[in-house]
Amino acid sequence: MSRVWVLGAGQLGAMLKHAAQPLGVDLVAVDIEDDSHLNLAAEDMITAEREQWPTTEATDQLAAHSNFVNRDVFGLVADRVTQKQMLDRLQLPTAPWQLVELGQSAKDLHKAYGERVLLKQRSGGFDGRGQLWLQQDLGTSIPEGWHNKVIAEQAIGFDEELSVVGVRNRAGECFFYPLALNHHQEGILAVTIAPLDRVQHLQAKAENMLASIMDDLDYVGVMAMECFRVGDELLINELAPRVHNSGHWTQAGASISQFEYHVRAIADLPLGPAVVKQQSVMVNLIGVDYDRRWLAIPGAEVFWYGKEVRPARKVGHINFALADRNQLISSLQTLKPMLGEWYAGPMDWALQELVP
Ligand code: ATP
Ligand code: MG
8 A cells, every 4th residue: 555645634635634544545644743763764755735845854854855755845825936937937927026125115116017906925825815906096115024924916907816736747747627617715716617618619728837847846746727818818827736725626527626636646646537527516614603404405415624713814715516516506505695794795706797
């Protein structure tokens, strides 16, 4: 039985473990605060569910192992500066950006990018945390201590947000899921819909972009690329060198989930083409308490992460993958009032997209 170790034991690690089991792969997710000594064998494979980790005995051991797949990619992607520099080098479109250097003021950034400029932490940000909009009319200034720690991005007036999740093996063979349509609320992914006929014409473009990145990095495993759609153009927002929230729908909607693909690639098992089965919708459970009524909704596949519930924290998700469009709509309508006011916008957005 082959063994795969995962740096990080959050929900992604747990779902990787879940996917590894039927493959006969023994997957061990290691908490980043674990400071015990791990019993690693020379032939074991190592991957990560996150881009960064603190130094402990266990994480040092994993990171130093000769089979740590994509070792050099994590640092490169974790820093928005090196990530964007790579995208620039590959001539892939992104929002115009720059590192905010010492001595620069909000005025300089408005001069370069216009009235609204988004400051993003170079590393460690997620779910929109650590970001600040500089608004010229409000005279927002760059907070103290942020110079050299943030990048500035031009505000993109995008039509919508799409992402593509792909996988690559050691031989360079790639597979991609259809583009997913993502709805964010307050910087947090709330709902994903996939596949979607009306964005199909952008599929080849998205695949070529992600393939060129994975090839350049000689990447192995699942990678996600978040994009802004502006007309028929795709601008890359950011990359995730791992399984990604906007790919959770594949657990229900595809014959091979993103988690299984990642394990297959890391363990060097045949990838095979994932077949998309049904129309899927994934609803993130954000800052809500567990509700047993979810389990009674037709088609609902509930994943609860077992984390402490806090506002704006992702604590689970529900997948729906249903061939019957009316059933799908009816199930989402049943779910909507159970989730409360914060979800009214995202749920209406999804319903509007699905109603013929
Ligand atoms: P996560 O890791 O959860 O995907 P994050 O905190 O790393 O998010 P981003 O994905 O960079 O941050 O940004 C979060 C959201 O903010 C985006 O999905 C998008 O809705 C919005 N956003 C980001 N950059 C821009 C931009 N340049 N112009 C307009 N909106 C933006
Ligand atoms: Mg993002």
